[in-house]
Amino acid sequence: MPEQRRVIMAVTGAGGTRLAGRVLADLTAHQQVSHVDLLVSANGRRLIAHELGGDEQDDPVERLLGAPSDKVTVLHPESDFAGPPASGSYRSWGMIVLPCAMGVMSRIAQGQSDTLVERAADVCLKERRPLLLCVRETPFNLIHLRNMTQVTEAGAIVYPMIPTYYNTPRTVAEMDEEFAARLLSFVGLDSGTGDYYEWQGGGTPASHDRAPSS
Numbered sequence: 001m002p003e004q005r006r007v008i009m010a011v012t013g014a015g016g017t018r019l020a021g022r023v024l025a026d027l028t029a030h031q032q033v034s035h036v037d038l039l040v041s042a043n044g045r046r047l048i049a050h051e052l053g054g055d056e057q058d059d060p061v062e063r064l065l066g067a068p069s070d071k072v073t074v075l076h077p078e079s080d081f082a083g084p085p086a087s088g089s090y091r092s093w094g095m096i097v098l099p100c101a102m103g104v105m106s107r108i109a110q111g112q113s114d115t116l117v118e119r120a121a122d123v124c125l126k127e128r129r130p131l132l133l134c135v136r137e138t139p140f141n142l143i144h145l146r147n148m149t150q151v152t153e154a155g156a157i158v159y160p161m162i163p164t165y166y167n168t169p170r171t172v173a174e175m176d177e178e179f180a181a182r183l184l185s186f187v188g189l190d191s192g193t194g195d196y197y198e199w200q201g202g203g204t205p206a207s208h209d210r211a212p213s214s
Contacts, residue, residue, distance in 0.1 A: 013043025014099035021064035085120035094130030
């Protein structure tokens with residue numbers, strides 16, 4: 001039986017909550033993930049309601065996955081400041097912030113733990129656990145770039161929500177699949193896609209499958 005661990009995931013106030021749903025679905029389906037602590041900020045709830053429909057008070061798990069999940073515990077970052085991820089003694093495989101608002105990244109960069117999102121990120125940095133910040137903004141200004149440098153120097157991985165194109169994706173779902181597969185590898189999880197997106201010198205199996213016929 002593979003080792004099972006917890007993963008922390010945060011959804012903050014930036015666009016792209018559909019992709020957060022894809023990553024959460026992959027996490028909950030993974031046999032090595034025993035539990036997901038889902039931190040959804042107030043602005044994250046607003047974005048979920050705006051992009052996926054429903055109301056800000058709806059269960060974010062049902063909105064993101066389409067159904068409840070026994071693997072997921074929802075925490076409210078503004079009020080659950082003493083939730084389990086606030087302590088280094090709460091062991092996890094790491095934390096994914098997706099989407100990561102620039103304001104959240106700024107506070108993480110400055111060590112300013114105003115909510116459980118920033119505190120949990122701070123814990124990952126001090127405990128040397130993976131912290132992936134999936135920023136969603138364009139273009140970047142100089143403040144953004146300096147904050148990215150600072151969190152990278154502190155040990156985080158800045159992983160912008162930018163799709164790849166060399167695999168010639170034909171649908172948004174295919175873009176999401178590759179993004180999620182590569183993202184999960186940074187917390188040591190095999191996405192189940194095997195070598196489908198692995199570069200093999202002359203392309204990837206995905207790009208060969210999708211290449212237009214001549």
